[in-house]
Amino acid sequence: MSTPILAARGLVVAYSGRTAVDRVDLNVRHAELVALVGPNGAGKSSLLAALAGLGPHTGSVLRCGCTGAQPTPGIAYVPQSPDLRTAFPLSAAQVVATGSLDARRWWRRPDAAQRAAAADAMERLDVADLAHRPFADLSGGQARRVLLARALAQGPKLLLLDEPHAGLDVEAATTLNTALAALAQAGTAVLASVHDLDLVRGAFTRTIVLDRRILADGPTSELLPAVGSLAPWLVA
Numbered sequence: 001m002s003t004p005i006l007a008a009r010g011l012v013v014a015y016s017g018r019t020a021v022d023r024v025d026l027n028v029r030h031a032e033l034v035a036l037v038g039p040n041g042a043g044k045s046s047l048l049a050a051l052a053g054l055g056p057h058t059g060s061v062l063r064c065g066c067t068g069a070q071p072t073p074g075i076a077y078v079p080q081s082p083d084l085r086t087a088f089p090l091s092a093a094q095v096v097a098t099g100s101l102d103a104r105r106w107w108r109r110p111d112a113a114q115r116a117a118a119a120d121a122m123e124r125l126d127v128a129d130l131a132h133r134p135f136a137d138l139s140g141g142q143a144r145r146v147l148l149a150r151a152l153a154q155g156p157k158l159l160l161l162d163e164p165h166a167g168l169d170v171e172a173a174t175t176l177n178t179a180l181a182a183l184a185q186a187g188t189a190v191l192a193s194v195h196d197l198d199l200v201r202g203a204f205t206r207t208i209v210l211d212r213r214i215l216a217d218g219p220t221s222e223l224l225p226a227v228g229s230l231a232p233w234l235v236a
């Protein structure tokens with residue numbers, strides 16, 4: 001087995017002494033497409049933020065073999081953030097291009113390779129036609145797809161996505177799943193929280209069921225048929 005690109009041990013997230021994520025151990029390896037499922041308030045967002053090196057947590061997380069609280073190069077995290085639009089006085093294409101800028105030299109213009117990566121990511125998520133629109137004017141679903149394209153443009157080794165399908169219509173959600181599957185085929189690992197089990201079945205090969213603690217973790221094809229007895233709230 002290859003070395004995990006992400007390894008968490010004894011991860012705990014607590015807010016004012018109230019435990020939201022309880023002693024989570026997990027590994028994610030290259031090219032894995034992993035769905036994180038659980039009811040509202042199960043701790044999915046808290047876990048993803050902690051895995052990205054953000055938000056309060058204890059326990060250990062190795063990202064690309066490195067520890068540290070700071071976001072690690074090679075890891076792209078897209079939070080749920082319902083309204084990031086006002087934070088970006090840029091066109092959609094410029095927002096996507098910022099994904100591949102070097103944080104240490106952010107003032108440099110994107111080079112040809114970075115512009116090509118941004119254009120390719122926008123094609124994959126079917127948002128190329130939005131390239132010149134002001135990001136602030138986009139609908140919620142359009143803005144989400146542009147932010148996902150921004151993450152793809154970074155050429156990440158690991159994508160951490162918090163409800164990436166939220167607010168997308170069926171066609172856009174399917175396009176996203178196709179883009180994620182292509183990324184995984186190229187070696188990128190994906191861990192995404194997903195509410196719709198049909199979307200999980202359609203693309204994700206492994207499923208983790210979380211309700212503060214990990215209740216189950218295994219191949220989607222084996223786990224989902226049995227999930228009714230394990231976590232009835234998921235199929236209610």
Ligand SMILES: Nc1ncnc2c1ncn2[C@@H]1O[C@H](COP(=O)(O)OP(=O)(O)OP(=O)(O)O)[C@@H](O)[C@H]1O
Pocket residue numbers: 015020038039040041042043044045046047
């Ligand atoms: N910043 C915060 N301060 C205090 N409590 C928080 C904070 N963020 C989350 N919580 C609490 O932690 C628990 C887990 O929340 P979290 O958002 O991680 O769950 P989730 O599984 O992502 O939920 P959903 O599916 O509804 O988005 C909830 O009880 C929530 O109220």
